[in-house]
Amino acid sequence: MIEVPRPEHPRPTAVRPLWRCLNGRWEFEIDQGDSGLERGLLHRPLSGEILVPFAPESAASGVGVTDFLEAVWYARDVEIPAEWTGHRVLLHFGAVDHDATVWADGVEVTRHRGGFSSFTADLGERAGQTVRIVVRARDSRHGVQARGKQSTRYANADCHYTRTTGIWQTVWLEAVPPLHVRSLRITPNLAAGSVTVAAPLSANRPGHRLVVTLADDAGPVASAESRADLDLTPTVTVIVPPERLRPWSPRDPHLYDVTVRLVGAAGEVIDEVRSYTGIRSVAIDGKRLLLNGEPVFQRLVLDQGWWPDTLMTAPSDEALVRDIELAQAAGFNGARLHQKVFEERFLYHADRLGYLVWGEFGDWGAAGHGPAGDNQQPTASYVTQWLEVLARDHNHPAIVGWCPLNETYQVLHDRITVLDDVTRAMFLAAKLADPTRPVIDASGYSHRVAETDVYDAHLYEQDPARFAELVEGLAEDAPFVNTHEDRSISLPYAGQPYFISEFGGIWWDPDAARDPGAGADRERSWGYGDRVRDEEEWHERFAGLTGVLLADPDMFGYCYTQLTDVMQERNGIYRFDRTPKLDVERVRAAQLRPAASEARRPEG
Structure with missing residues (x-):
């Protein structure tokens, strides 16, 4: 049994030398009636144990309870290293689903809502102490809540999977000096050949400076500094010499090491944070999306990020790398990270390996009730969580676009709905937080923001000939637009x-093909359209569908559903255990024919 799973540093974009992983065995107790506070769970040992960071529904956690869990409790006595004297101790949580309250020695130190975004508690100066950390996570099956693909029914079915409750990403401690850099916001500018670093500080002192240094495998590149005593967020721009400027791309995912130092008036280093960046640009030219000024056809795959024994938590760092390499082996150059905010280690590997990704929020769970009819009713919490995601993941060059919502549906009413407000709020939040990347207001179904940077549709038509008929209007600015039982009302396409x-989702399940009964049971085997009869039919259909999109000079990319089977959803290129079920070289060959949009040149 692994005692400390996932021991690697969980945040490669902000690394300090003094940190400690808290994954491993914690006390644990299920609190089905959410009465644990009244029953004294905060002040007594818990009845069981769990292996963090695996959710209690997972086999890897050692608990394996897949029923609805209204609340769960965690506890652990943590020894703070004596050598952290003079430092404040930060307690970080990669993700806790869904409403978390954290106590240290019986005192509440933070609370957080949202199962996909990270949060931190400041424990103060506690060097040499033993601190009892207690976490309560509430995860009700009722009401509006961002759940992503977690099933709201007892059993899994279709594209809804086993729930994830409580801690499901790494927990760790970090020691920081009393005066320190709170976070890093690194923004490359390819046109200027520069990198700008904004570093919010805990406080300012006279004579302090912020010094930023860039380096790569060939050695130091450049450095710059600014005063750090006038602004809570001092900013430094480092100019990269032209001979050392090497743009990041899928063909050459070049990264620069970034070192940020807060330096005192006497020249002493007060705080140091290590990070990295890639210099690249994303731009729009008519219907083309450009990377570093050139069209790069985005052959994306839908990646749900689930594993058999660990659910939404990757079983290992190597598993994250393997998923990217499996996608690249099949001819994909990127992914939609679908209905889940992926952990930063995945984004780090995408940066390293030159893998394009669209950052997405797990918004499913906002089904409407009451006088608004079927309109979804996301809450203000969706906007809060989305802002946390944008702040955490801004620094990753692999992210080439943002997608806050997926498959929203909008019924016409005589008034603006909550969905209208939240859709626009999440779009504007992304544009204000990150003006360097394009934003889709909502992927598929209802486009409700007129100025959305990108317009898209989901189309699961399985016949390539009919598929071609449905998408051929793009040249005349009349592309395929989703309508979903008269509930999907979109603003007109405006040339974006x-x-x-989303397309494909070809249902191919070799095991179910040998068991006719499985094909009639959507809890055992499911996919889009009619199940193909054999692998040959799968390849013919895949080549036909992808060929239609590759041949369209106005199409900048596509996203195929999906990378792996997930539980009962059997439409992956690979099985759920990541073994191949198709001729991967043939899948790759079908995709690597030249795309018409890459050959097209700007007019005028």
């Missing part, structure tokens, strides 16, 4: 870059 961001 356009792509089919």
